[in-house]
Amino acid sequence: xxxxxxxxxxxxxxxxxxxxxxxxxxxxxxxxxxxxxxxxxxxxxxxxxxxxxxxxxxxxxxxxxxxxxxxxxxxxxxxxxxxxxxxxxxxxxxxxxxxxxxxxxxxxxxxxxxxxxxxxxxxxxxxxxxxxxxxxxxxxxxxxxxxxxxxxxxxxxxxxxxxxxxxxxxxxxxxxxxxxxxxxxxxxxxxxxxxxxxxxxxxxxxxxxxxxxxxxxxxxxxxxxxxxxxxxxxxxxxxxxxxxxxxxxxxxxxxxxxxxxxxxxxxxxxxxxxxxxxxxxxxxxxxxxxxxxxxxxxxxxxxxxxxxxxxxxxxxxxxxxxxxxxxxxxxxxxxxxxxxxxxxxxxxxxxxxxxxxxxxxxxxxxxxxxxxx
Numbered sequence: 001x002x003x004x005x006x007x008x009x010x011x012x013x014x015x016x017x018x019x020x021x022x023x024x025x026x027x028x029x030x031x032x033x034x035x036x037x038x039x040x041x042x043x044x045x046x047x048x049x050x051x052x053x054x055x056x057x058x059x060x061x062x063x064x065x066x067x068x069x070x071x072x073x074x075x076x077x078x079x080x081x082x083x084x085x086x087x088x089x090x091x092x093x094x095x096x097x098x099x100x101x102x103x104x105x106x107x108x109x110x111x112x113x114x115x116x117x118x119x120x121x122x123x124x125x126x127x128x129x130x131x132x133x134x135x136x137x138x139x140x141x142x143x144x145x146x147x148x149x150x151x152x153x154x155x156x157x158x159x160x161x162x163x164x165x166x167x168x169x170x171x172x173x174x175x176x177x178x179x180x181x182x183x184x185x186x187x188x189x190x191x192x193x194x195x196x197x198x199x200x201x202x203x204x205x206x207x208x209x210x211x212x213x214x215x216x217x218x219x220x221x222x223x224x225x226x227x228x229x230x231x232x233x234x235x236x237x238x239x240x241x242x243x244x245x246x247x248x249x250x251x252x253x254x255x256x257x258x259x260x261x262x263x264x265x266x267x268x269x270x271x272x273x274x275x276x277x278x279x280x281x282x283x284x285x286x287x288x289x290x291x292x293x294x295x296x297x298x299x300x301x302x303x304x305x306x307x308x309x310x311x312x313x314x315x316x317x318x319x320x321x322x323x324x325x326x327x328x329x330x331x332x333x334x335x336x337x338x339x340x341x342x343x344x345x346x347x348x349x350x351x352x353x354x355x356x357x358x359x360x361x362x363x364x365x366x367x368x369x370x371x372x373x
Contacts, residue, residue: 312346
C-alpha cells in the first residue's frame, strides 16, 4: 500500500528548469533572482510593502528583533504552543521569552492573555498565525500601540492567508514568512520579512549579510554586527515558480480541508480545528482525546502507520522543553497549550492530494473509533 505522507512539496518541470537556468548562469548565490522574488512577493502581498528574503523564517525573525535592538534585560511575549523557533529567536538575542497560553480552539494568542503578561521589561510580542489561521491581530495591535510595543507577526505558516479582506503582511508591520518544503510554497529553505518601514529594511539588509553596506561609490563598510542569513538565487528561482502557483495550491488546500470537515466522524473525543474564510490551510490539526478513548497516542499513530497513513504532531508545548524549564517554566503553567500538545494530530494535507485520499484518512478514523468505542 502506498504511504500517504502528511505533507509533500509540489515540484514540477518549471521549478527544475528555473534551477537549471540559474546553475548555468554562473551566478547561483544571492543575486537577480532574489531581487525578482522580493518584488514579486511585495506585489502579491500588496499595499506598498517591501520584502527582504532570508535563508529561513527563523533568521528573518531574529533579524527583526536585532534591528529593534531587543536584547539582554528585555522580554518578548510568545505563545506557549508553536514551533520552538518562535521562542528560540527571542532567547538567541539575549532577551527572555515570556510564554502565555493560547486560545483552546484557534490555538492563537488573545489580547486578553497578552495584556495579563505585560511587565516593565516587555518590549514586544510575537503572535503566530497557527496552521495558517489568522490571529486576531487588530486587537493585538491596539494593545501594543497603547504600550509602545513591537509586534512581529510569525506568519511562517500563513503565506496567502487573509484577515479582514487583506493578505497577512499587508499592514506594513514586520511579518515573517517561511518557505520551508512543507509550507504552502517553497524555496527549498528560505524565509522573508514584509514591512513598509524603509529604515527597517535597510537595517535588515545589513544584518542578513555580515553588517555590510556599500556607499554610492561601491566602498564597503561594516558598522554593526551581521549574520550570514542571505538566500541564494537557486532557491529564489524555485520560489518564483511556486509563487505563480500559490493561489491554486491554496484553493486545493481549502477544498481538501472542507472535505475533512464534511467526512470526519462526529465523536466526543475528536475535536476539529477552527476555520475561517481567509485560512490558507497550511495544516489540518485535530485534537484527539486519547484518555477519553483509553488508547495511548503512540498506538493511534501506529494504527494509522499500519494503514499507510503518516500523521504529524504540531506542536508540543514549548515551555515544557528542557531549555525552557531551565527558565522556571513547568507543567500546569499553560493548560490549553499542554492539552493541545498532548492531543494534536496533523492530518495529511498538500496540493497533490485527492479527495479520495481524504476519504482514506476519514475511513481510518471511523475504523479507529469503532474499535475503541
